Amino acid sequence: MAKRNTYFEDEKIEKKIDLKQFARILSYILPYKKIFILVLFLMGVSSVIGLISPLLLRTIINRVTVDADMRMLGMIIGAMAFIALTEITITYLHQTLMGKLGHSVIAVIRQDIFYKLQELPFEYFDSKPDGKIVVRVTDYVNDLANFFTNFVLMLITYVLKIAVVTFFMLSLSPQLTLVVFITVVPMMILVLMLRKVIGKLFAKLRAKNSNRTAFLLETIMGEKIIKSNNRSSLNHDIYVDVHTQCVDQWFQIFMRNELNGPIVELFWNIGTLGLYGMALMLILKGNSLMNAGTVVAFSAYMTQFSGPLTQIAVIIQQLAQVTSNLEQVFDTINAPVDIADESDALTLSDVKGKVDFNDITFCYEEGVPILEHFDLHVQPGQTIALVGPTGAGKTTVINLITRFYDVQEGNVAIDGHDVRDLTLKSLRNKVGVLMQDPFLFKGSIIDNIRYGRPEATDEECIEAARIIHADKFIESLPDGYNTLLEERGSGLSAGQRQLISFARIVLKNPPVVILDEATSAIDTETEKLIQEALETLLKGKTAFIVAHRLSTIRNADRILYIADKGIAESGTHEELMAKKGLYYALN
Numbered sequence: 001m002a003k004r005n006t007y008f009e010d011e012k013i014e015k016k017i018d019l020k021q022f023a024r025i026l027s028y029i030l031p032y033k034k035i036f037i038l039v040l041f042l043m044g045v046s047s048v049i050g051l052i053s054p055l056l057l058r059t060i061i062n063r064v065t066v067d068a069d070m071r072m073l074g075m076i077i078g079a080m081a082f083i084a085l086t087e088i089t090i091t092y093l094h095q096t097l098m099g100k101l102g103h104s105v106i107a108v109i110r111q112d113i114f115y116k117l118q119e120l121p122f123e124y125f126d127s128k129p130d131g132k133i134v135v136r137v138t139d140y141v142n143d144l145a146n147f148f149t150n151f152v153l154m155l156i157t158y159v160l161k162i163a164v165v166t167f168f169m170l171s172l173s174p175q176l177t178l179v180v181f182i183t184v185v186p187m188m189i190l191v192l193m194l195r196k197v198i199g200k201l202f203a204k205l206r207a208k209n210s211n212r213t214a215f216l217l218e219t220i221m222g223e224k225i226i227k228s229n230n231r232s233s234l235n236h237d238i239y240v241d242v243h244t245q246c247v248d249q250w251f252q253i254f255m256r257n258e259l260n261g262p263i264v265e266l267f268w269n270i271g272t273l274g275l276y277g278m279a280l281m282l283i284l285k286g287n288s289l290m291n292a293g294t295v296v297a298f299s300a301y302m303t304q305f306s307g308p309l310t311q312i313a314v315i316i317q318q319l320a321q322v323t324s325n326l327e328q329v330f331d332t333i334n335a336p337v338d339i340a341d342e343s344d345a346l347t348l349s350d351v352k353g354k355v356d357f358n359d360i361t362f363c364y365e366e367g368v369p370i371l372e373h374f375d376l377h378v379q380p381g382q383t384i385a386l387v388g389p390t391g392a393g394k395t396t397v398i399n400l401i402t403r404f405y406d407v408q409e410g411n412v413a414i415d416g417h418d419v420r421d422l423t424l425k426s427l428r429n430k431v432g433v434l435m436q437d438p439f440l441f442k443g444s445i446i447d448n449i450r451y452g453r454p455e456a457t458d459e460e461c462i463e464a465a466r467i468i469h470a471d472k473f474i475e476s477l478p479d480g481y482n483t484l485l486e487e488r489g490s491g492l493s494a495g496q497r498q499l500i501s502f503a504r505i506v507l508k509n510p511p512v513v514i515l516d517e518a519t520s521a522i523d524t525e526t527e528k529l530i531q532e533a534l535e536t537l538l539k540g541k542t543a544f545i546v547a548h549r550l551s552t553i554r555n556a557d558r559i560l561y562i563a564d565k566g567i568a569e570s571g572t573h574e575e576l577m578a579k580k581g582l583y584y585a586l587n
């Protein structure tokens, strides 16, 4: 497993524009190609139309003012109004179409990334803070949406505009066109250099923002611990630090971004002077094609030429930004799902409940084995208890049965099938886990009980709660089974949360049951009641029970003392007590 990235550590920054990511994006756009082509066509029309106005202006200056031709003036003004209206209409049309396209594409990407998140193995979530995963689904995808709805469209418009303007300028006066080009080239070089710097700063900013979100999320989730440890002011300082790094980064960007205007302005002025100088020279030389109207039209064209060019520079910078976002988004979408169904995976049905750990070795981090040559064979219907010091690997042993992680050596088998050959769905359907830290979702108690079997009726859920003796406390709540729980079930006691999760597994009634310290927070009185329920529940089922309280495990068919990367002691309660070893010492 890779080292966990944290909130004070920037995620790696991509510097290059990676065309592969764009090819990937194309596959998302392909289904909308008709809209795309229509938009392109509309943009082509609008950029040509926009260039006619300077020509009309030229006619007004050169002809109307000279001949005082009122009829022609009226016609030209009419034409200009028509052109403006057409441009506005087309702009509105292609903006809305492109917006629709962009958001449709993004919606699909969002779905894909969410779907992927649900598929990814635990290892992926172990590798970075939750906040950094969240920003991928929210912020980064938003930036992509922006890019597709605005920038792609603009890039195409600008390129078209530049091509058409160049054509118009060349046909009016090649000499003046040359002046425009000479001015614009050094300007572009400067602007591009500036953009390159800004682009890099943006990538850093993104990493800093991601750190901030990670810290924020951690703070919200750990709120109670933070308060009880009086960490608020210390955490505030950390936040100020993480946040200041973002602000500083913004400032760096801002200062450079504002240089763009003066650079363009400067060159525009130089260019205008050049235009007038060149025109004057041509007129003095007796060039009959040169006149005031042409010069005015040209300065309009110069704006229409340099404007899109500087905007393209902005887009190129955005492109670099978006590629690194794409990189992160696709890093999630493409992350290998190491734990997935094989193409010929078996569906596990009619489980007898034989569970074998065939000489397995497992590590979370390469080279640091948690279990080594762990060999365990459980017959159908047996109850196995696991005890041992904290951190010995009890949870790890049972995580391997449901394939939360895969072993590196050996294999785990159910009814003789390697768990890796089974469909995950059928495996997790047949093996019910009650985890050490039960998680409740926002919603009613009854829906939380129903979580693993959505089709269960209310009566079945209530019966499950009754079996596990959770009914008394639930019924005492103001809205009973319909009481709405807050996120993570806050508002309930830890024991109550455990009881609700317990009801979940009773309802699911899987043939293999795993209870990881499932009753640790439940009082001894209730535990005794549960004990009886457990016996009924576990009858004929294979069960793995991790527990500290020995009353829960006394009746197990076999007790394993997990220590030193394996089974240190194994036997029934009586056998182990007689042995007077590690287990005996617990009593």
Ligand SMILES: Nc1ncnc2c1ncn2[C@@H]1O[C@H](COP(=O)(O)OP(=O)(O)O)[C@@H](O)[C@H]1O
Pocket: 001, 126, 364, 365, 370, 389, 390, 391, 392, 393, 394, 395, 396, 397
């Ligand atoms: N997701 C994980 N990534 C890395 N190490 C882990 C992870 N989960 C547990 N460990 C390590 O594995 C060892 C066994 O943990 P665990 O099986 O949870 O112990 P326990 O016996 O208390 O249930 C511990 O040393 C723990 O630090």
Ligand SMILES: [Mg+2]
Pocket: 394, 395, 396, 436, 516
């Ligand atoms: Mg544990």
